[in-house]
Amino acid sequence: MVETMLGTVTGLKEVTPYRFWIRMNSSVARVLALxxxxxxxxxxxxxxxxxxxxITEIVASWDGTISSGYQEEACFEGIxxxxxxxxxxxxxxxxxxxxxxxxxxxxxxxxxxxxxRVMRVSSGEVDVALGFDQLKKxxxxxxxxxxxxxxxxxLDLKYILGDNGAHINVSGQSGVAAxxxxxxxxxxxxxxxxxxxxxxxxxxSNTLLESRAIxxxxxxxxxxxxxxWNLEWQKARDSSGEENRQFQxxxxxxxxxxxxxxxxxxxxxxxxxxxxxxxxNLARSRSQVxxxxxxxxxxVELGLIPLMFDPEELERNPNFSLAVSVIEDLFRERYDRxxxxxxxxxxxxxxxNVTFEVGGLDRRSLVRVYLxxxxxxxxxxxxxxxxxxxxxxxxxxxxxFHGVEDEEEGDVAQALQRExxxxxxxxxxxxxxxxxxxAFLGKLxxxxxVEAFREIQKVPEPSYRIDWNRPGGVTIVDIAKxxxxxxxxxxGAILREVMYAxxxxxxxxxxxxxxxxxxxxxxREGGGPLGAxxxxxxxxxxxxxxxxxxxxxxxxxxxxxVVTQASTMVVGRQKLAELSKPEYAHLQGNLRERASALLPxxxxxxxxxxxxPLAVRFPxxxxxxxxxxxxxxxxxxxxxxxxxxxxxxxxxLE
Numbered sequence: 001m002v003e004t005m006l007g008t009v010t011g012l013k014e015v016t017p018y019r020f021w022i023r024m025n026s027s028v029a030r031v032l033a034l035x036x037x038x039x040x041x042x043x044x045x046x047x048x049x050x051x052x053x054x055i056t057e058i059v060a061s062w063d064g065t066i067s068s069g070y071q072e073e074a075c076f077e078g079i080x081x082x083x084x085x086x087x088x089x090x091x092x093x094x095x096x097x098x099x100x101x102x103x104x105x106x107x108x109x110x111x112x113x114x115x116x117r118v119m120r121v122s123s124g125e126v127d128v129a130l131g132f133d134q135l136k137k138x139x140x141x142x143x144x145x146x147x148x149x150x151x152x153x154x155l156d157l158k159y160i161l162g163d164n165g166a167h168i169n170v171s172g173q174s175g176v177a178a179x180x181x182x183x184x185x186x187x188x189x190x191x192x193x194x195x196x197x198x199x200x201x202x203x204x205s206n207t208l209l210e211s212r213a214i215x216x217x218x219x220x221x222x223x224x225x226x227x228x229w230n231l232e233w234q235k236a237r238d239s240s241g242e243e244n245r246q247f248q249x250x251x252x253x254x255x256x257x258x259x260x261x262x263x264x265x266x267x268x269x270x271x272x273x274x275x276x277x278x279x280x281n282l283a284r285s286r287s288q289v290x291x292x293x294x295x296x297x298x299x300v301e302l303g304l305i306p307l308m309f310d311p312e313e314l315e316r317n318p319n320f321s322l323a324v325s326v327i328e329d330l331f332r333e334r335y336d337r338x339x340x341x342x343x344x345x346x347x348x349x350x351x352x353n354v355t356f357e358v359g360g361l362d363r364r365s366l367v368r369v370y371l372x373x374x375x376x377x378x379x380x381x382x383x384x385x386x387x388x389x390x391x392x393x394x395x396x397x398x399x400x401f402h403g404v405e406d407e408e409e410g411d412v413a414q415a416l417q418r419e420x421x422x423x424x425x426x427x428x429x430x431x432x433x434x435x436x437x438x439a440f441l442g443k444l445x446x447x448x449x450v451e452a453f454r455e456i457q458k459v460p461e462p463s464y465r466i467d468w469n470r471p472g473g474v475t476i477v478d479i480a481k482x483x484x485x486x487x488x489x490x491x492g493a494i495l496r497e498v499m500y501a502x503x504x505x506x507x508x509x510x511x512x513x514x515x516x517x518x519x520x521x522x523x524r525e526g527g528g529p530l531g532a533x534x535x536x537x538x539x540x541x542x543x544x545x546x547x548x549x550x551x552x553x554x555x556x557x558x559x560x561x562v563v564t565q566a567s568t569m570v571v572g573r574q575k576l577a578e579l580s581k582p583e584y585a586h587l588q589g590n591l592r593e594r595a596s597a598l599l600p601x602x603x604x605x606x607x608x609x610x611x612x613p614l615a616v617r618f619p620x621x622x623x624x625x626x627x628x629x630x631x632x633x634x635x636x637x638x639x640x641x642x643x644x645x646x647x648x649x650x651x652x653l654e
Contacts, residue, residue: 003119003120003122004119004120005117005118005119005120006022006024006032006036006038006088006118006119006120007022007023007024007086007088007117007118008022008023008114008115008116008117008118009021009022009023009040009112009113009114009115009116009118010022010023010087010114011114011115012085012087013087013089015111015112015114016111017092017095017108017109017110017111018091018092018108019053019089019090019091019092020053020089020090020092020111020112021087021088021089021090022038022055022087022088022090022118023085023086023087024086024087024088032055032058032086032088033055033058033148034055034056034057034058034148034590034594035054035055035056035147035148035149035614035615036054036055036088036120036148037052037053037054037055037093037120037121037125037126037129037130037149038052038053038054038055038090038118038119038120038121039051039052039053039118039119039121039125039129040053040112040116040117040118040119041116042112042113042116044110044113047097047098048097048098049095049096049097049098049106049110049112050095050096050097050098050103051092051094051095051096051108051112052092052093052094052095052096052121052125052128052129052130053090053091053092053093053129054090054091054093054129054130054612054614055088055089055090056089056090056091056588056589056590056591056612057088057089057589057590058086058087058088058089059086059087059088059089060084060085060086060087061084061085061087062075062082062083062084062085063082063083063084063085065081065082065083066080066082089589090118091588091589091611091612092108092611093129093130093131093610093611093612094128094129094130094131094611095107095108095109096128105134123149123150123151126147126149126151127151130153130610130611130614131609131610131611132152132153132154135154135156135609136154136198139198139199139200139201139202139203139204139205140156140157140158140202140203140204141154141155141156141157141198142154142155142156142157142160142189142190142193143189143193143256143257143258144186144189144605144616144618145603145605145614145616145617145618146253146256146616146617146618147614147615147616148615150256152256152257153605153614153616155568155605155607155609155610156607156608156609157204157208158609159567159568159607159608159609160190160547160567160568161204161207161510161545161547162510162541162542162543162544162545162547164567164608165542165567165568165608166541166542166545166547166548166565166566166567167538167541167542167547167548167549167550167565167566167567167568168183168186168547168548168549168550168566168567168568168569168570169518169550169551169552169555169558169563169566169568169569169570170182170183170549170550170551170552170570170571170572170603171551171552171553171554171555171569171570171571171572171574171583172553172571172572172573172574172598172603173553173572173573173574173575174553176572176573176600178572178600178601178603179516179551179552179553179572180222180223180516180551180625181618181620181621181625182570182572182603182618183514183516183549183551183570184215184223184226184514184621184623184625185618185619185621186549186570187213187215187512187514187549188264188621188623189257189259190208190211190213190512191208191211191213191264191472191474191512192259192262192265193208193257193258193259194206194208194209195209195259196257196258196259197258198258207509207510208510209471209472210471210472210509211471211472211509211510211511211512212468212469212470212471212472212473212475212507212509212510212511212512213473213474213475213511213512213513213514214468214475214477214494214498214511214512214513214514215474215475215476215477215514216477216479216491216513216514216515216516217476217477217478217479217480218479218480218487218515218516218517219480219516219517220480220626220627221282221283221284221478221480221627222625222626222627223476223625224269224271224282224284224286224476224478224627225284225286225623225624225627225630226263226264226267226474226476226623226624226625227263227264227265227267227474227623227633227634228263228623228624228630228631228632228633228634229263229622229623229624229631229632229633229634230263230620230621230622230623230624230625230629230631231624231628231629231630231631232620232629233247233250233620233621233622233631234631234632236250237251246620249619250619250620250622251619253617253618253619254619254622261619261622262622262623262634263622263623263624263634264474264623264634265472265474265634265636266470266472266473266474267473267474267475267476268288268290268467268468268470268473268474268475268476269286269288269289269290269476269478270289270290270291270292270466270467270475270476270477270478271289271290271291271292271478271481272291272292272443272444272478272479272481272482272486272490273291273292273293273443273444274443275443276442276443278291278293278446278464279291281478281481282478284627284630290463290464290467291463291464292444292464292465292466292477292490293443293444293445293446293462293464294444294445294446294464294493295392295445295446295447295448295449295462295464296385296390296391296392296393296445296448297335297364297367297368297448298364298493298497299331299445300331300332300335300390301335301363301364301500302493302496302497302500303328303496304489304492304493304496305324305327305328305331306324306328306528306529307488307489307492307493307529307530308432308433308436308441308489309324309429309432309433309436310432310485310528311488311526311527311528311529311530311531312526312528313432314528314529315526315528317425319421319422319425320425320428320429322419322421323416323419323421323425323426323429324429326415326416326419326421327412327415327416327429330412330415331390334388334389334390335388335390337388338367338384338385338388338390339363339366339367341370341384341388342366342367342369342370342371343366345370345373346358346366346369346370346373352373352374352376352377352456353373353376353377353454353455353456354369354373354455354456355455355456355457356456356457356458361459362504362506365459368448368459368460368462369456369459369460371384371448371450372450372451372456372460373456375450375451376454376455376456381448381450385448389411392447392448393442393445393446393447394433394436394437394441394442394445395437395442397412397433397445398430398433398434398437400412400413401413401426401429401430401433402430413426413430416429436485439483439485439486440482440483440485440486440489441486441489444486444489444490446462446464448462449462449463449464466494466497468494468497468498468511469501469506469507471509477490477494479491484520487520487521488521488530491515491521491530492529492530492533494513495513495533495534495537496533498511498513498546499533499536499537499540499541499544499546502544502545502546503544508545509545510545510546510547511545511546511547512547512549513537513546513547513548513549514549514550514551515548515549515550515551516551516552517551517552517553518550518551518552518558518562518563519552519553519554519557519558521534522534522535522550522558522559522562523557523558523559524556524557524558524559524560527559531559534548534559534562535559535561535562538559538561538562538565538566539561539565542565548562548566550562550563550566554578555578555581555583555584556578556581556582556583563583567607567608568605568606568607569586569605569606569607569613570603570604570605570606571584571587571595571603571604571605571606571613572595572598572602572603573595573596573597573598573599573600573602574595574596574598575596576592576593576596579592579595579596580592586606586613587604587606587613588612588613591604591613591615594615598615601617601618601619601620602615602616602617602618603615603616603618604616
């Protein structure tokens with residue numbers, strides 16, 4: 001193959017082992033572009049090196065003979081001679097050193113000599129130039145987009161799954177940066193790329209195939225239909241002309257990644273209750289929707305009581321925070337007594353009809369079995385909770401402050417008084433609790449379900465439990481219809497649940513958690529208990545393989561300890577004012593300017609594995625990311641399943 005010379009290493013600007021400039025003549029400059037991948041081979045003494053790099057900036061100027069407008073005008077009229085200079089800055093991405101008949105990767109240490117020829121890299125060398133060959137050899141590369149030349153770019157899974165780093169952050173302007181599309185695209189690749197031929201025998205393949213994904217829907221019902229075809233994708237596929245050409249491009253990208261495009265699979269949708277009866281709060285129709293909630297066992301075990309109150313008030317008022325801590329400790333004490341009672345009672349199998357071994361159960365499961373066993377033995381689980389002093393719902397909790405008749409002091413109020421908590425603080429907590437009850441807690445705090453069994457053969461699972469722990473499963477949790485406090489409670493509860501499962505060693509596989517508007521839940525200032533949970537996930541989640549995929553409009557508004565823990569940073573189109581913040585310092589050279597002018601379907605991605613951030617294109621997602629884009633429901637057998645059962649039966653009969 002004939003190699004194309006682009007120019008020579010110039011000494012007109014500084015040359016270092018890490019970056020240099022090439023000088024080109026005007027004819028070459030016309031075919032040169034940003035993101036061009038180049039190479040230069042050179043020798044120092046007996047050592048021969050091959051340096052690869054990416055052109056990150058192109059500038060044009062006159063040589064020193066023209067220094068005024070008069071001279072430039074004269075040059076244009078042909079009465080004065082000037083030489084135009086076209087210079088391209090190259091950031092070195094990889095250096096190879098020749099050792100006998102082989103090339104070995106080495107750290108950049110010697111700059112290429114001035115005057116050496118710079119060549120354009122062929123498409124077959126792109127993987128070597130950017131180090132993707134190492135990822136493919138180790139079968140740990142994850143395609144994340146297409147480069148300007150059409151080549152597939154890869155991320156290192158070790159920097160995603162916690163081996164060398166973890167977490168992904170996506171930022172960009174709302175409506176133009178395609179944050180949701182790209183975030184769900186990355187998540188989809190993590191879930192389904194392991195099925196590709198490139199991942200056969202990969203050490204990460206089985207791990208990813210068994211991973212779990214939790215997606216929070218924070219706006220409208222846009223993410224409740226990820227298992228439906230994108231209507232625009234379907235229309236483009238079935239049309240002709242320009243629309244079909246676009247479809248061929250999108251499909252071609254997926255095929256270049258080595259995967260077959262399709263919507264998400266194994267999807268379960270959980271929505272907030274509309275009322276205390278547990279009616280699903282859903283505007284659009286879709287099948288198989290469940291309602292979520294938490295009972296007193298979940299609340300105490302997971303430490304959710306602080307999430308019931310305003311985080312800013314907890315940080316601003318130390319007396320308020322102390323009172324909440326006292327309540328939390330009080331309930332924990334009582335819960336410990338309930339666990340001890342359950343363990344003691346269930347150790348006598350003759351008293352209860354439990355047909356399986358309960359010795360290895362976690363505390364919550366043990367208590368659930370015990371309460372069901374009490375009901376089976378004609379007892380009343382409600383009386384057990386009352387005797388221990390635990391509220392069964394939010395109304396019971398309110399009564400523990402002022403009693404049923406609102407005249408006597410409840411036992412929680414008495415406990416707070418014994419700890420010298422002021423009366424006005426107790427009243428403030430009571431008022432806040434009643435406000436939370438009306439806003440969200442009355443619906444989300446569910447009474448413990450006890451069903452009538454003849455025998456207990458397994459741990460009873462409440463119908464309101466969020467069933468996220470499914471191998472290869474995608475759980476969509478709708479929080480859009482809750483207020484800010486309710487959303488914070490749900491997000492915190494689920495994060496605590498996942499970390500609890502990991503800490504108890506119930507789960508080894510990765511759990512991916514996608515959340516948009518991250519700045520609302522983990523703000524730079526005043527995050528409170530929820531902010532502390534996000535810090536815990538960001539800092540310790542890596543070791544447990546809890547991977548946070550966060551998105552926001554402005555990374556500068558996200559908790560610094562959270563955003564800086566993300567080893568993979570993605571920037572969509574962003575305002576220059578925001579790009580001037582330190583959070584975008586990783587965008588070198590003119591990448592900040594480029595980020596302000598990115599088109600839909602373009603992002604800049606950075607990871608420690610990459611020598612410099614790379615701008616890539618990604619395809620339109622074949623799954624629906626908005627209510628309006630919902631097409632037909634996807635199934636693995638390629639049959640579109642309508643929500644209407646009559647339509648489904650009609651199709652089967654055709």
